Amino acid sequence: MKLPAGFRGAGAAAGIKASGKPDLAMIVSDAPSVWALTATTNRVKAACVVRNQGLEQTRKPIRAVIINSGNANCATGQEGTTRNSQLADLTANNLNLTRDEVVTASTGVIGHQLLLEGIKTTLPNLTNTLEDTSDAAAEAILTTDLVPKQAGVTLSKGASIVGIAKGSGMIHPNMATMLAFVMTDAKVEQDTLRTMWQRVIAQSFNQVTVDGDTSTNDMALALSSGQREANLDELEQGLLSVCQNLAQKIARDGEGATKLISVTVTGAQDDDAARRAARAIVRSPLVKSAAHGNDPNWGRILSAIGQEGVEADFDRVRIVVQAEPLFEGQPLEFDAAHVSAKMQHDPLQIEVDLAAGEGHGQAWGCDLSAEYVRINADYHT
Amino acid sequence: MKLPAGFRGAGAAAGIKASGKPDLAMIVSDAPSVWALTATTNRVKAACVVRNQGLEQTRKPIRAVIINSGNANCATGQEGTTRNSQLADLTANNLNLTRDEVVTASTGVIGHQLLLEGIKTTLPNLTNTLEDTSDAAAEAILTTDLVPKQAGVTLSKGASIVGIAKGSGMIHPNMATMLAFVMTDAKVEQDTLRTMWQRVIAQSFNQVTVDGDTSTNDMALALSSGQREANLDELEQGLLSVCQNLAQKIARDGEGATKLISVTVTGAQDDDAARRAARAIVRSPLVKSAAHGNDPNWGRILSAIGQEGVEADFDRVRIVVQAEPLFEGQPLEFDAAHVSAKMQHDPLQIEVDLAAGEGHGQAWGCDLSAEYVRINADYHT
Numbered sequence: 001m002k003l004p005a006g007f008r009g010a011g012a013a014a015g016i017k018a019s020g021k022p023d024l025a026m027i028v029s030d031a032p033s034v035w036a037l038t039a040t041t042n043r044v045k046a047a048c049v050v051r052n053q054g055l056e057q058t059r060k061p062i063r064a065v066i067i068n069s070g071n072a073n074c075a076t077g078q079e080g081t082t083r084n085s086q087l088a089d090l091t092a093n094n095l096n097l098t099r100d101e102v103v104t105a106s107t108g109v110i111g112h113q114l115l116l117e118g119i120k121t122t123l124p125n126l127t128n129t130l131e132d133t134s135d136a137a138a139e140a141i142l143t144t145d146l147v148p149k150q151a152g153v154t155l156s157k158g159a160s161i162v163g164i165a166k167g168s169g170m171i172h173p174n175m176a177t178m179l180a181f182v183m184t185d186a187k188v189e190q191d192t193l194r195t196m197w198q199r200v201i202a203q204s205f206n207q208v209t210v211d212g213d214t215s216t217n218d219m220a221l222a223l224s225s226g227q228r229e230a231n232l233d234e235l236e237q238g239l240l241s242v243c244q245n246l247a248q249k250i251a252r253d254g255e256g257a258t259k260l261i262s263v264t265v266t267g268a269q270d271d272d273a274a275r276r277a278a279r280a281i282v283r284s285p286l287v288k289s290a291a292h293g294n295d296p297n298w299g300r301i302l303s304a305i306g307q308e309g310v311e312a313d314f315d316r317v318r319i320v321v322q323a324e325p326l327f328e329g330q331p332l333e334f335d336a337a338h339v340s341a342k343m344q345h346d347p348l349q350i351e352v353d354l355a356a357g358e359g360h361g362q363a364w365g366c367d368l369s370a371e372y373v374r375i376n377a378d379y380h381t
Numbered sequence: 382m383k384l385p386a387g388f389r390g391a392g393a394a395a396g397i398k399a400s401g402k403p404d405l406a407m408i409v410s411d412a413p414s415v416w417a418l419t420a421t422t423n424r425v426k427a428a429c430v431v432r433n434q435g436l437e438q439t440r441k442p443i444r445a446v447i448i449n450s451g452n453a454n455c456a457t458g459q460e461g462t463t464r465n466s467q468l469a470d471l472t473a474n475n476l477n478l479t480r481d482e483v484v485t486a487s488t489g490v491i492g493h494q495l496l497l498e499g500i501k502t503t504l505p506n507l508t509n510t511l512e513d514t515s516d517a518a519a520e521a522i523l524t525t526d527l528v529p530k531q532a533g534v535t536l537s538k539g540a541s542i543v544g545i546a547k548g549s550g551m552i553h554p555n556m557a558t559m560l561a562f563v564m565t566d567a568k569v570e571q572d573t574l575r576t577m578w579q580r581v582i583a584q585s586f587n588q589v590t591v592d593g594d595t596s597t598n599d600m601a602l603a604l605s606s607g608q609r610e611a612n613l614d615e616l617e618q619g620l621l622s623v624c625q626n627l628a629q630k631i632a633r634d635g636e637g638a639t640k641l642i643s644v645t646v647t648g649a650q651d652d653d654a655a656r657r658a659a660r661a662i663v664r665s666p667l668v669k670s671a672a673h674g675n676d677p678n679w680g681r682i683l684s685a686i687g688q689e690g691v692e693a694d695f696d697r698v699r700i701v702v703q704a705e706p707l708f709e710g711q712p713l714e715f716d717a718a719h720v721s722a723k724m725q726h727d728p729l730q731i732e733v734d735l736a737a738g739e740g741h742g743q744a745w746g747c748d749l750s751a752e753y754v755r756i757n758a759d760y761h762t
Contacts, residue, residue, distance in 0.1 A: 044687030044695055075683060077696075077711045110680045111712035216684055285666070286757055293758025299491045302456060303597055306425030314425055315458075330458045331492035368758075370751035376667055377674025377749075 001134045001152045004160045004185035006030050006225030008130040011140030015118030016070035016108070022140035023108075024119060025067040026126050027181060028095060032061030033223040034190040035103070036197035038205075040218035046074035047084035048104040049219060055100060059190065063101040065181060065221065066091040067141050068119065069166070074110040074216045083114045090116065094123045107143055107166065107179055107217050134183075138164040141179055144375075146253050151245035153238045159186035159228035161235075163242040167208075167250030180205060180220040180246055182239065186230030196236045197222045204243035207275060207363040208251050209283045244362075248347075251364040256371030259346035261291050263363045267318075267353040269311040274354070274361030280308035281350060282365035292367035294343040296336055298326040301350065316355035322348060382515050382533045385541045385566035387411050387606030389511040392521030396499030397451035397489070403521035404489075405500060406448040407507050408562060409476060413442030414604040415571040416484070417578035419586075421599035427455035428465035429485040430600060436481060440571060444482040446562060446602065447472040448522050449500065450547070455491040455597045464495045471497065475504045488524055488547065488560055488598050515564075519545040522560055525756075527634050532626035534619045540567035540609035542616075544623040548589075548631030561586060561601040561627055563620060567611030577617045578603045585624035588656055588744040589632045590664045625743075629728075632745040637752030640727035642672050644744045648699075648734040650692040655735070655742030661689035662731060663746035673748035675724040677717055679707040682731065697736035703729060 003009055007029055014024040037056045039049045055062070066087060073080050088102040095102075106114065129136070138148040145166050152162040163182035188196070197220075205220050222239065252260040263282045268274035281287055284304040290297040298319045305312060319327040322342040326334055348367075384390060388410055395405040418437045420430045436443070447468060454461050469483045476483075487495065510517070519529040526547050533543040544563035569577070578601075586601050603620065633641040644663045649655035662668055665685040671678040679700045686693060700708040703723040707715055729748075 041690070042684060042687040043690055043693065044683055075680065075708075075712060110683075111708075216687060285753075289754055289757030292754065295758065299456065302425055302491075303423060306423040306597060309422070309424055312424065327456075327492075331456065368754055370754045372666075373670055373673065373749055373751045373754060376670030377676065
């Protein structure tokens with residue numbers, strides 16, 4: 001995808017992945033960019049997460065993001081922290097920047113030291129191949145993903161938003177689940193972008209689940225070069241659209257997934273309760289298994305809601321699967337074979353009305369297949 | 382197992398299960414028993430759960446428990462509530478008791494009305510076959526369980542404790558996960574038993590997980606006929622032993638499970654934190670998949686702890702799998718093939734020291750196999 005004005009991207013193979021696939025991505029902003037970061041709530045945090053959170057507190061603009069896949073540089077102690085700094089230094093040197101203008105991100109195995117030699121020799125080449133599209137970078141950040149994930153929108157006054165992401169659950173010996181980088185040339189103040197980003201994340205990446213586990217390296221970053229004027233409401237809607245699109249692509253590419261599950265909850269006490277209920281449904285292994293088997297099992301959906309403890313009027317709760325009403329305070333009559341056939345649809349749509357208010361929310365996930373277990377149980381050295 | 386003094390049990394087939402297997406169990410106390418109840422925290426509660434919680438508030442002793450399997454009588458509206466009362470009435474009539482002396486429990490499919498005709502004709506026969514063992518009742522409460530679950534201990538002054546349970550995850554269209562009934566003839570005051578029971582449950586049934594989903598019908602009941610003297614500390618230890626034994630049997634019989642996972646956490650800020658961390662580890666689909674594949678994946682254990690957010694000194698956290706130390710603030714050198722071979726052991730032992738205090742706790746679960754998905758994805762009419 002063509003990047004917004006002021007951004008360039010590149011990707012290359014630096015020998016971190018044994019497969020020889022691209023594993024080093026770079027995003028450069030030609031002028032200082034304002035930015036916003038959200039990162040994992042896991043108490044075990046990779047060196048890059050800790051460093052970026054420190055950088056964000058300085059409130060200074062950034063100029064580049066360097067991302068390696070194949071090694072998460074997590075649980076690597078003081079040496080890991082040092083090597084993460086060195087990754088920033090090497091990148092800054094290549095681009096004639098200061099180290100604090102460079103954000104780092106790592107994803108891959110944990111507990112192994114990141115080898116910098118290959119990165120060092122690859123960086124000049126990476127810098128030389130910077131181009132105005134996100135394609136090479138989108139490819140180089142992947143780990144177990146089956147497909148690259150990109151999304152973009154153009155705003156009415158000509159500004160644009162392009163995002164790249166990686167996801168796919170975690171496989172041996174621990175792949176970081178989720179990285180996302182969203183670039184825009186829409187002009188926005190740093191503080192505004194940060195507030196906006198929190199709201200966007202709450203309705204997108206925080207609503208996607210593959211296996212319920214959060215990783216040590218999760219990170220979502222927004223950057224604005226500010227080169228084009230934009231309406232702020234439109235910008236926020238655009239960011240939301242791009243991030244929801246990427247979130248769905250991550251869910252769809254979940255390990256072993258055969259289909260996307262999209263859950264919409266209405267009638268909640270507030271939006272937060274709606275989002276919690278939606279997440280609870282899409283996270284339930286029983287709901288995920290039923291989705292895989294095209295089983296119109298409203299009881300598991302009902303039980304997942306009850307388990308989450310959100311306000312609901314269970315005498316009026318309504319459950320609709322693939323436009324077929326299955327439950328409304330009590331089980332409805334339905335043709336199970338017919339509904340089961342409709343449930344083969346990808347994405348599978350689940351709609352729930354909690355009948356307790358005006359809150360609305362969505363969440364996305366994937367079905368649970370025997371393949372998920374095979375991927376995650378397989379022992380790799 | 383021989384029941385404690387004052388109790389009798391029976392089981393029979395009342396036509397609730399299409400398979401014709403036993404589906405009606407009765408436990409009778411010859412004299413009024415003091416009792417304690419813990420039940421599901423799911424907001425969707427079966428009629429029996431609601432009724433029993435009401436009975437418990439009256440603080441009156443009970444005389445009998447009637448349990449049907451094959452139908453959970455949940456999400457069945459007002460009619461379901463009526464039929465649950467009728468189940469109590471029918472049982473009381475057969476035993477010449479008042480209805481408030483009868484506790485009811487149901488487990489099985491939800492959303493279908495419980496048919497009382499078969500129960501009505503079977504009850505006299507059930508009453509006639511009451512005997513001093515728990516075997517028939519233990520069999521008749523099962524749903525998808527592969528084996529009956531019983532455990533018992535004898536206390537030093539001659540009193541005894543016998544418990545029966547059913548578990549096994551939930552399969553279409555929703556089987557209640559967990560029922561447990563623990564009988565003792567040890568003399569104990571009602572209030573003491575209730576306080577004791579909360580502590581025991583916190584360290585046993587609340588620490589077992591098959592798929593992380595709680596059901597609408599979960600219930601654990603303790604009854605004391607009070608016919609024998611006992612030391613109260615010894616009674617509590619005995620109840621804990623019986624309940625932990627049953628909890629492990631439930632985990633071991635989880636859907637598709639090939640082995641029990643036993644997690645012990647030490648060094649937590651307090652016991653509650655230790656129990657939370659232990660549950661988080663045993664609940665993680667990634668840890669469960671790794672256990673299935675004999676993958677010595679300390680990273681997933683570390684990440685599960687970090688995700689739960691309990692206090693831990695991650696520079697000193699120690700992870701030991703099947704007596705093999707894998708991590709101590711940083712990854713340790715180990716022979717992966719050797720550890721993998723040791724991990725075939727059932728139960729699989731995971732020990733974690735959080736290095737943050739004196740808290741201690743355990744949790745039990747099972748591995749996640751492709752068979753779990755097959756069981757739960759299969760569409761049954």
